[in-house]
Amino acid sequence: MATIRDVAARAGVSVATVSYVINGTKPVAPETAARVRRAMEELDYHPDASAQSLRTRTTHVIGVVVSDIANPFFATLVRGAEDCARQHGYSLLICNTGEDLENERIYLSLLSRRRVDGLLLAPTGKNDELIGRLIDRGMNIVFIDRTPPHLQAPAVLSQxxxxxxxxxxxxxxxxxxxxxxxxxxxxxxxxxxxxxxxxxxxxxxxxxxxxxxxxxxxxxxxxxxxxxxxxxxxxxxxxxxxxxxxxxxxxxxxxxxxxxxxxxxxxxxxxxxxxxxxxxxxxxxxxxxxDPYGIGQQAVGLLLGLLSGDRKPEQVRLPVELRVRGSVARLEGG
Known part of the structure; x- marks a missing residue:
């Protein structure tokens, strides 16, 4: 069974650098981090996730709560989030609420217990009190696509x-x-x-x-x-x-x-x-x-910035574009 020393030797870096990549405790050059991850894959090396979480108090998991992953908009948004998260060594845990208040409450409680590092949330608009409590307890939440009516928090939205x-x-x-x-x-x-x-x-x-x-x-x-x-x-x-x-x-x-x-x-x-x-x-x-893909990417980027302390909470609105095709007739006088 491969060890962390084997990974370091294969990647041509120190054991400490491998540890930084695994735990995300210090920044590592993207090329070096990619070399380390490639060595881990080649050697089939899997760090003990539970021990890692205890040491770093992080899980490298981001919760994502959307209304319906079958909706092409949310499917593309989640793909953008996943691609960005993977580049930074994070995985996603995805939940579908079906726009149901009780489903949303169950998933928010579940993700809180699982101690995800942060949360991307498309809220139903009916659970402000619970979401507010999670924010007060220190959970980093970035709203995607929409915001709750009575809460101020970081968000990535469309115009x-x-x-x-x-x-x-x-x-x-x-x-x-x-x-x-x-x-x-x-x-x-x-x-x-x-x-x-x-x-x-x-x-x-x-x-x-x-x-x-x-x-x-x-x-x-x-x-x-x-x-x-x-x-x-x-x-x-x-x-x-x-x-x-x-x-x-x-x-x-x-x-x-x-x-x-x-x-x-x-x-x-x-x-x-x-x-x-x-x-x-x-x-x-x-x-x-x-631009749902861009919303997903920017939401993860904003969340990771909040986790590292490099970014302040902000609301980002991405531009939209009217694409004229063939479904609108011109009436007389128009």
Missing amino acids: NEAGAYQATCHLIERGHRRIGIVLGLPDVSTTAERLRGYRRALAHYGLELDEDLLVYGRSQVAGAREACLALLSRPNPPTAIFATNNLMTIGAMQAIRKLSLRCPGEVSVVGFDDFEWAEAFDPPLTTVAQ
Whole structure:
């Protein structure tokens, strides 16, 4: 069985340097650290994780709590977090809440007991008290994608309001005046931010807000499909729909097809979140593109900076981009 001395000899470094790489107790040049890890792999050397944790009071594990890893947005975000974490010798422990309050409470308690070094959290918006207690006890938490309504903490987010403003302006500039908006969960911060962008665009063009055009799709395909079926079946339906996440965009398109309507001929659509299938739709979907991979990477970078004391708590917002494709028709006068 290989020893730490064998690893040091194979990598051409001191035993102390191998220890620094394993425990993360001192900075090591990236090239040297990579050589040490390669030697560990070649020799099949595995340090005793429990003893290591006792010595360093670290586990080199980051907890990640998201609503649904099957959602392409969160899958890409977690991939970005994982790639960054791996480069720094960390692993991820991933939990899915399904936007459920009790699931979130269970996972937060579990991760606290497991003594993860830090946490990336996409909160449901309903567990502020518990999250606040964890922060008060010293747990390093970086919020991803969204923030709780009553807590101030480091976060990496998208420019949600700006993206919704761009999407709504795009529709208005093409002649649309009755624009339905499909919103996510009421307690989630991204819902409020995207609604603000929608409202601001209407106000900018002197259009009144029609509350009947606001529907909630619960951030899911089925929820959005049912909401859009009802919206488009009204006597005075909207000429365009702005769906505020990727899954709800799919639900909106399903509703349009079920009602045998043509997109964009009879109903135009803009989505929020760009995803691989957007160009494969017929028509290709106009969307507001976020950078979930970048959110994941920057969140881990921020968390590691907090753990090392090299960074102060901050809120980072990544830019979004309106990607115009073929799902928006220009109406007369637009």
